Amino acid sequence: MKSFNVKSNAKRFAKQLAGKFPGYIADEPVPVSPGAREWYPHVAAPSKVLAEGIPADITAAAFVNGRPYNAEAAAPEPAAPAVDIEAEVAKVADMTPAEVVTATKANKAKARAARKMTPADMKAAVADLPPTKSTPEEIEARREARRQRIATEGPKPAKAPKQTKAAKIIELVSRENGATFAELMEGTEWQAHTLRGYIAGTLRKKGHNIVCRKIKGEETRYLIPAAEVEA
Structure with missing residues (x-):
């Protein structure tokens, strides 16, 4: 089978070859090997045409449906004999x-x-099978063991309620010296713009009078006046 070192030449040859026989179509050339700069002509054939047999001119000069044409492989397999x-x-x-x-x-x-067995017959048939559910005695034994364990260990301690971010802010600004903005960010793990919006908007809408106190040489501190905290 002839190969071409120019891909367009291989495609042109396949087009000329397919034009001689109705039903065949020129397809993309197939490289001789991966990365090679040589190509084989490639012709596509529908299944109906394959069933009638590929002309020798095509099989000798081009790939058919992606591979070199093999008449033995293309022949239909004989039907399997009926099985008793x-x-x-x-x-x-x-x-x-x-x-x-x-x-x-x-x-x-x-x-x-x-299908004709009565419920009594079915019960007798499965009497020797191992039980799939716990008996009432086994259930009661487990309950008694649980009661004894609770009496010995005592009830589990209740979990402490989780402190919210809002409660954390109120706790920090209610201290005598209040809290700096950095301390509030560290305590809430909020971004600066989120924290500013919450202090200026939400807390004040809820009636908390947040005061900013600036002392020379120190950071601004946020606090709730002592009178409001005591109230």
């Missing part, structure tokens, strides 16, 4: 077909008998 299910079962189980039929009839008879 009963004979196969008999072969595997070392049983004759007559024995398989007999066993099948016996299983059907057992199924019919099971």
